[in-house]
Amino acid sequence: MEPYTLSLAEASSLMRDGGLTPTRLAESLLDRIDRLEPVVEAWVTVDRAAVMEAADAATMEAEEGRFRSPLHGVPVGVKDIFYTRGMRTTMGSTLYSGFVPDRDAAVVETLREAGAVVLGKTETTEFALHDPAATRNPWNTRHTPGGSSSGSAAAVSCGMAPMALGSQTGGSVVRPASYCGVVGFKPTYGLLSRDGVYPLSWSLDHVGYMTRSVEDAVLALKTLKPDAAPAGEVDETPRIGLLGGYFKENASDEAWLGFEQAVGKLWGEGAEFIDVELPQSFGMVPSVHRVVMAVEAAAVHEDGLRANPEGYREYIKGFVSSGLLAPATAYLRAQRIRGIILRDVLSLMGGYDCLACPSTVDTAPRGLEWTGSPAFNAPWSLTGLPSVTVPSGVSEDELPLGLQLVGRPHRDHDLLGVAAWCEEALGFPEGPRDPYTP
């Protein structure tokens, strides 16, 4: 068995038992990257020497019986908008192609302190917005892996890394994770620090990550945020609010059928599902999200765009420009409506362990020009509620489908508890994929 095939939990456990060293795990993952990167193109930077130095240090500590955390010695991919000390951080932009931060993002610092090994920087769309990277979906390399955390999702999916950091402003963690058949977790807004993460829209940006199992996602959260509220008492089988309306109307036939099949399977295992009617205010989600994001992105990029318009690709240029034209009162109105949407959604959640809907509108689109629609993820970025995608099946053309679960604010471990139950009931294989090119 090659170490790259191990989940984070398996690798961590084996290292504690002396059956694996961080050095051996890093070597295996680097070999996997060497083999697959020409096809998948998930990485911007992999510094082999730095990886091996950190892995060797973790090995020495392990030999002394010192394990800093469950992530000790575990290599982790980092989206290329997270500052990494001494390592190029490009934001997916030519403007930053030579930028080397002198500090780590807070979450990267936490990872290093926990003994994790920074494996490298993963591809992102330009400034985590729209214009895509070259990364391909391991399930079918003619399809997008999704974005903006494109490289993180693809790398975890094909066994180049057991975990990778991402960020989500619209759907940039959950969507690519679903497209690539892995677990993607976007915690409650603000639970993981955004310090040192290049912003797109301050009040919408979330730090999250991808793994190949919910168990791994739990271990990562315990490491990254040890004081997150622990899981509360839960019934043996979950009670889940089923979201139709907006989600049913906008899902492709295949995505909705896949969702119904997943729900049927979970129901067969004892989960209770109750239809939930979305509040009237929910219809404002796309407009409110658009206004908040366009205006905040405009504020982030206004100076840069003025100083160097040629340094921006067309989509972000247009998006930022559109935000510059929005009145201040419209932005404030959007933030006022946002509070109403949040209040109304929270009022739906009483009595349920979580809400459920498909993770994406459809499976990963063919081609690399577009990273897909965030329409099913943006509501949870807007409301700041924790959400997670669990692989739930495959489409007719062998692309993954995901089940998205949404929890109460700051009850992230509760949500992951339900996700773990669903994952087991759905029985989706969690092993890494070899890239497939038809």
Added chain:
Amino acid sequence: MSGDGEKEYIHMVKETAKAMWGPEAADRLGEHIERTAAAVYAVSNYPLEPTTEPVTRMNPGET
């Protein structure tokens, strides 16, 4: 604004873009300008009580 209010508003924003960046650039950015202007229009026409405060510091645990 009523009736064709949305169209009128989008037209007005596009004219502003032309005045700011010139007709060629405004045309190139047109789709984005249109989509954001439509969202602004929708938001501007959503009825709100004066007591409804904006979310200024996101904390989804407190509403």
